[in-house]
Amino acid sequence: MPISTARNSILIALCLIVIALPAQAETLYLKAAHLVDPIEGKLRSNPLVTIVDDRITEVAFGASAPDAATVIDLGDATLLPGLADMHTHLTFYTSDNGYDSLAVSYTDEAVRGVVNARKTLMAGFTAARNLGAGGFSDVSLRDAINSGRVPGPRLQVSGPSLGITGGHCDSNLLPEQYGVKSQGVADGPWAVRAKVREVNKYGADVVKFCATGGVLSKGTSVGARQYSMEEMQAIVDEAHTRGMTVAAHAHGTEGIRYAIEAGVDSIEHSSLIDDESIKLAKEKGTWLSMNIYATEYLLAEGEKNGLLPESMEKAAFIHERRRASFARAVKAGVNMVFSTDSAVIPHGDNAMQFSRMVDLGMSPMQAIQAATTQAAKLLRWEGQTGGVAPGYFADIIAVNGDPLEDISELERVVFVMKGGEVVRWEEQSP
Numbered sequence: 001m002p003i004s005t006a007r008n009s010i011l012i013a014l015c016l017i018v019i020a021l022p023a024q025a026e027t028l029y030l031k032a033a034h035l036v037d038p039i040e041g042k043l044r045s046n047p048l049v050t051i052v053d054d055r056i057t058e059v060a061f062g063a064s065a066p067d068a069a070t071v072i073d074l075g076d077a078t079l080l081p082g083l084a085d086m087h088t089h090l091t092f093y094t095s096d097n098g099y100d101s102l103a104v105s106y107t108d109e110a111v112r113g114v115v116n117a118r119k120t121l122m123a124g125f126t127a128a129r130n131l132g133a134g135g136f137s138d139v140s141l142r143d144a145i146n147s148g149r150v151p152g153p154r155l156q157v158s159g160p161s162l163g164i165t166g167g168h169c170d171s172n173l174l175p176e177q178y179g180v181k182s183q184g185v186a187d188g189p190w191a192v193r194a195k196v197r198e199v200n201k202y203g204a205d206v207v208k209f210c211a212t213g214g215v216l217s218k219g220t221s222v223g224a225r226q227y228s229m230e231e232m233q234a235i236v237d238e239a240h241t242r243g244m245t246v247a248a249h250a251h252g253t254e255g256i257r258y259a260i261e262a263g264v265d266s267i268e269h270s271s272l273i274d275d276e277s278i279k280l281a282k283e284k285g286t287w288l289s290m291n292i293y294a295t296e297y298l299l300a301e302g303e304k305n306g307l308l309p310e311s312m313e314k315a316a317f318i319h320e321r322r323r324a325s326f327a328r329a330v331k332a333g334v335n336m337v338f339s340t341d342s343a344v345i346p347h348g349d350n351a352m353q354f355s356r357m358v359d360l361g362m363s364p365m366q367a368i369q370a371a372t373t374q375a376a377k378l379l380r381w382e383g384q385t386g387g388v389a390p391g392y393f394a395d396i397i398a399v400n401g402d403p404l405e406d407i408s409e410l411e412r413v414v415f416v417m418k419g420g421e422v423v424r425w426e427e428q429s430p
């Protein structure tokens with residue numbers, strides 16, 4: 001090979017190496033007066049968080065950023081990891097109730113999702129599970145958020161909820177001649193297996209099914225079990241085989257027990273759970289996902305939001321019972337995550353529930369852990385979300401006061417960063 005040709009080859013090779021090098025990583029420093037650290041379970045002072053691109057690379061205390069570095073100084077504020085709401089319905093509004101819900105198309109759901117995902121993120125929730133949406137509108141929403149086209153939390157989504165004919169996850173508002181049935185309706189072990197395969201095919205991360213009746217559906221009793229043990233086991237087996245988690249909507253005592261025995265990952269609502277099932281959940285590591293603020297909101301605003309009269313009655317029946325169940329579950333030390341069922345409550349008001357959790361026996365740190373470190377375990381995102389530590393996504397929020405003193409500070413988030421990008425920052429007036 002002539003020397004010039006060899007040199008050209010080397011030059012070409014060098015050019016290729018240069019082209020292959022990633023763009024210069026962007027480093028930024030975030031400092032504040034305090035950090036609520038749910039991993040260690042303590043409040044720490046003078047944090048300096050180093051962020052490279054979308055990840056945290058270092059967390060130091062009492063250190064200063066290098067000269068000429070890009071620094072976001074939040075002054076007296078307290079940092080926390082971004083919060084996670086483990087039960088949302090981003091594709092619905094609070095007014096989509098009763099017969100009005102029949103007018104909501106799948107494309108309407110997609111548009112609602114864009115509006116509500118942004119509200120949820122701005123309220124400090126950088127992760128969420130969306131449990132129940134039509135037309136896989138939640139899959140599209142998750143993908144649009146992940147591609148950076150739409151602002152919103154990191155999502156795990158279920159697509160349509162599985163349910164029995166005439167159950168809480170069916171649509172029971174119209175007479176038979178209209179032929180309306182919800183997308184997720186499936187009866188019998190093989191039919192539910194096929195439905196799990198279908199939601200998996202179209203992009204769901206988690207399977208949601210209705211184990212009992214519910215508050216907002218027509219003609220279902222909250223206490224009554226809906227799926228059989230055989231069907232629940234088929235759902236769980238099929239979902240787990242495909243690497244998906246399973247969330248069971250369950251208010252009634254028997255449906256809760258069946259779902260735990262069948263091996264679901266989380267019991268949504270858990271309203272009438274008894275001590276035996278709390279014990280069983282503890283043994284099996286099942287998560288309780290209890291939206292205790294929802295009925296308080298429904299009893300105050302439900303009529304205005306067009307709830308069916310029977311739904312108002314069911315909300316009243318559930319309210320104090322679920323609060324009492326929550327207090328018993330906290331005492332027993334069972335796994336619990338933060339979940340609001342937003343759409344039942346207004347999107348963006350998610351953090352209103354923290355103070356209720358503290359009123360019913362959680363310490364402020366436990367309530368924060370339910371929405372951070374504990375949620376990350378159920379999401380299988382441990383080491384990724386729910387903490388401010390090296391290797392985690394730079395999903396960080398801030399409040400002005402001390403949320404361990406007054407948990408309602410979380411209702412007044414002043415700063416939100418997701419994946420290293422500032423999406424909200426209300427600078428303090430001097």
Ligand SMILES: [Zn+2]
Binds near residue numbers: 087088131132341
């Ligand atoms: Zn729900």
